Amino acid sequence: MNLLVCVSRVPDTATKIFVGPDGKTIDSKGVKYILNPYDEFALEEAIRLKEKNGGEVTALTVSADDATDILRNALAMGADSAIFIKAPAEPDSYQVAHNIANSVKDKNFDLIFFGRQSVDFDSFQIPSMVAELLNIPSVSVVSKLEVNGSKVIAERDIEGGKETVELSTPCAISAQKGLNEPRYPKLPDIMKAKKKPIEEVAFFQVDAAVEVISIALPVNKRVGKILGDSDSDINEIVRSLHEDAKVI
Amino acid sequence: MFELNFTEEQTMLREMVRDFADNELKPIASQIDENEAIPMEIIRKIGELGILGAAFPIEYGGSGFGEVGYCIIQEEIGRACLSTATFIGAHVSIGTNAIYLGGSEEIRKKYVVPLASGEKVAAFALTEERAGSDAFDLRTKAVPDGDDWIINGEKQWITNGPFADTFSVFARTPRGITAFVVEKDAPGFSSGAPEKKMGIRGSKTSSLTFDNVRVPKENMLGGEGRGFLLAMKTLDAGRLGLGAACLGACKELLELSTKYAKERKQFGEPIANFQAIQFMLAEMATLIYTSESLVYRTAVLYDKHEMLSRQSAMVKLFVSEALDKCVDYAMQIHGGMGFSREMPIERFYRDSRINRIFEGTSEIQKLVIARDIIKRNGIV
Ligand SMILES: Cc1cc2nc3c(=O)[nH]c(=O)nc-3n(C[C@H](O)[C@H](O)[C@H](O)COP(=O)(O)OP(=O)(O)OC[C@H]3O[C@@H](n4cnc5c(N)ncnc54)[C@H](O)[C@@H]3O)c2cc1C
Numbered sequence: 001m002n003l004l005v006c007v008s009r010v011p012d013t014a015t016k017i018f019v020g021p022d023g024k025t026i027d028s029k030g031v032k033y034i035l036n037p038y039d040e041f042a043l044e045e046a047i048r049l050k051e052k053n054g055g056e057v058t059a060l061t062v063s064a065d066d067a068t069d070i071l072r073n074a075l076a077m078g079a080d081s082a083i084f085i086k087a088p089a090e091p092d093s094y095q096v097a098h099n100i101a102n103s104v105k106d107k108n109f110d111l112i113f114f115g116r117q118s119v120d121f122d123s124f125q126i127p128s129m130v131a132e133l134l135n136i137p138s139v140s141v142v143s144k145l146e147v148n149g150s151k152v153i154a155e156r157d158i159e160g161g162k163e164t165v166e167l168s169t170p171c172a173i174s175a176q177k178g179l180n181e182p183r184y185p186k187l188p189d190i191m192k193a194k195k196k197p198i199e200e201v202a203f204f205q206v207d208a209a210v211e212v213i214s215i216a217l218p219v220n221k222r223v224g225k226i227l228g229d230s231d232s233d234i235n236e237i238v239r240s241l242h243e244d245a246k247v248i
Numbered sequence: 249m250f251e252l253n254f255t256e257e258q259t260m261l262r263e264m265v266r267d268f269a270d271n272e273l274k275p276i277a278s279q280i281d282e283n284e285a286i287p288m289e290i291i292r293k294i295g296e297l298g299i300l301g302a303a304f305p306i307e308y309g310g311s312g313f314g315e316v317g318y319c320i321i322q323e324e325i326g327r328a329c330l331s332t333a334t335f336i337g338a339h340v341s342i343g344t345n346a347i348y349l350g351g352s353e354e355i356r357k358k359y360v361v362p363l364a365s366g367e368k369v370a371a372f373a374l375t376e377e378r379a380g381s382d383a384f385d386l387r388t389k390a391v392p393d394g395d396d397w398i399i400n401g402e403k404q405w406i407t408n409g410p411f412a413d414t415f416s417v418f419a420r421t422p423r424g425i426t427a428f429v430v431e432k433d434a435p436g437f438s439s440g441a442p443e444k445k446m447g448i449r450g451s452k453t454s455s456l457t458f459d460n461v462r463v464p465k466e467n468m469l470g471g472e473g474r475g476f477l478l479a480m481k482t483l484d485a486g487r488l489g490l491g492a493a494c495l496g497a498c499k500e501l502l503e504l505s506t507k508y509a510k511e512r513k514q515f516g517e518p519i520a521n522f523q524a525i526q527f528m529l530a531e532m533a534t535l536i537y538t539s540e541s542l543v544y545r546t547a548v549l550y551d552k553h554e555m556l557s558r559q560s561a562m563v564k565l566f567v568s569e570a571l572d573k574c575v576d577y578a579m580q581i582h583g584g585m586g587f588s589r590e591m592p593i594e595r596f597y598r599d600s601r602i603n604r605i606f607e608g609t610s611e612i613q614k615l616v617i618a619r620d621i622i623k624r625n626g627i628v
Contacts, residue, residue, distance in 0.1 A: 073260060184264050186296070187261065187264075187297060187302050191306075193260070
């Protein structure tokens with residue numbers, strides 16, 4: 001089985017974000033970047049399919065920054081090789097999708113995996129765009145997957161329930177939390193990741209469809225406080241109602 | 249040029265171990281303490297991830313991360329659970345390491361490989377009733393008998409003793425002190441009940457009894473009469489790793505204390521606004537920065553085979569004492585909450601103290617350092 005997993009490099013969810021001096025980008029100074037958490041489900045699923053059916057897993061990312069660190073993470077988890085497409089500037093979803101489609105169109109992937117969204121810009125667009133550009137079926141927000149030869153059965157989360165769809169390879173899948181339990185990379189695999197190939201592919205020029213005019217931090221920070229049911233938390237609630245809110 | 253940068257693999261290693269510690273270990277650390285046991289399931293997972301083989305070369309079932317990698321692991325595990333760090337320390341850096349450093353090629357293949365994978369558990373048996381700080385005074389005896397050696401005697405305070413499979417044992421032989429590998433199934437070998445301890449309660453420690461235990465001569469480590477030297481060389485590595493675990497605990501305590509100081513209000517403002525609290529945080533941060541520099545500078549020397557005994561003694565002395573200062577500050581900053589079992593501070597407080605005692609007390613570390621310094625006319 002020939003499997004592709006498209007991954008993205010995003011700021012760690014615990015990182016404090018600041019807007020850069022141009023007002024349009026994130027100030028990357030001091031920001032810790034990680035492999036997008038939803039992509040870990042996608043990777044895990046692809047690696048499990050490979051372990052079951054044989055084949056190869058390729059990880060791919062399009063990024064304006066050096067993203068080899070997250071590709072090494074993917075390789076340590078079990079991908080066999082990686083493709084890095086370096087963008088000249090922060091690409092929009094349309095440019096990313098074009099670049100993915102362009103670099104993989106002749107590579108005969110049976111399944112192309114994505115995370116359901118990147119937790120940085122949360123556009124939710126790339127999986128469907130790539131599928132459209134490659135003219136293959138796609139299914140999003142998949143929480144259960146079964147692959148038998150060229151037949152694919154996917155269960156997806158919909159409002160208040162589940163939907164089961166059937167499609168055939170080649171196809172695109174975007175992974176939802178719960179699809180699996182992503183593995184920790186084992187130490188020998190971390191060491192082996194160093195020796196696996198990362199191919200650099202030139203950026204495919206296409207105009208952006210969306211231009212970011214400005215980004216801003218939320219103004220009104222929620223002042224809510226979450227407390228548990230421990231004795232000390234209960235004391236804190238009582239104290240807070242007395243002293244902070246002054247309602248009792 | 250002097251550099252201190254972690255490689256990409258070392259960073260990935262740290263992230264993996266931190267994820268594991270945050271997700272699987274931290275949530276059950278208080279349970280490990282209360283139940284006085286690390287679940288076998290956790291030990292199995294630690295083995296599967298390759299954590300126990302990190303330091304050893306690939307040909308012995310390890311992954312070649314060396315001492316720096318091992319220190320990264322112990323730092324991250326120490327953040328979450330010092331009982332588990334103690335289990336790992338006794339298993340890897342003294343139990344298995346004695347076999348790795350002293351064993352022949354066959355012995356390394358036979359014993360280090362299953363220990364590196366976590367299939368088997370190791371322990372390091374030096375201490376005896378009369379031989380604590382004065383380990384050289386040990387009385388367990390081994391005498392040759394044909395192609396075998398027969399061991400008689402008793403060890404005490406042996407970490408992992410109640411459940412280890414493979415023991416590095418130090419005994420008196422006609423030509424000095426000699427080390428042997430002993431398997432738990434050897435007839436005449438038995439281990440006592442786990443000691444009831446103040447801290448690191450999840451780590452199991454017991455006495456060992458050797459009643460005419462027969463071991464083949466191939467199981468001798470490092471040659472007859474060279475056992476004491478091997479014990480000291482092994483402890484050099486052990487003390488450094490112990491420092492790394494203490495460093496992790498210090499970092500966790502500073503994070504918890506900072507968070508608490510910013511949240512807890514008295515006199516109408518966060519206690520973090522009070523200079524008395526700020527000074528404690530500053531002291532902790534400085535101890536951590538110093539300890540971190542010390543641990544990794546020394547680990548790099550170890551991997552280059554340039555580390556000296558006094559250097560690992562300095563790490564052990566400084567960082568174990570730093571941890572005791574940090575737990576004390578953390579407790580003070582948390583006030584009554586620090587004393588409550590609802591928070592991990594009191595557990596760290598109890599778990600910390602042993603680090604100034606085992607693998608050589610602080611006083612013994614000072615002896616090691618001072619003797620060497622006097623020999624070198626005061627030149628560090
Ligand atoms: C929980 C736990 C786990 C352990 N695990 C292991 C293990 O896995 N393997 C193993 O072999 N051992 C182990 N030990 C033993 C440990 O290494 C010894 O307890 C330690 O070396 C101190 O020896 P002692 O307890 O006999 O104290 P003592 O040697 O009796 O020391 C008592 C006091 O006298 C001081 N002192 C002694 N001699 C001098 C001197 N010359 N100058 C100044 N002060 C001195 C000491 O510093 C200490 O303050 C463990 C101990 C404990 C408590």
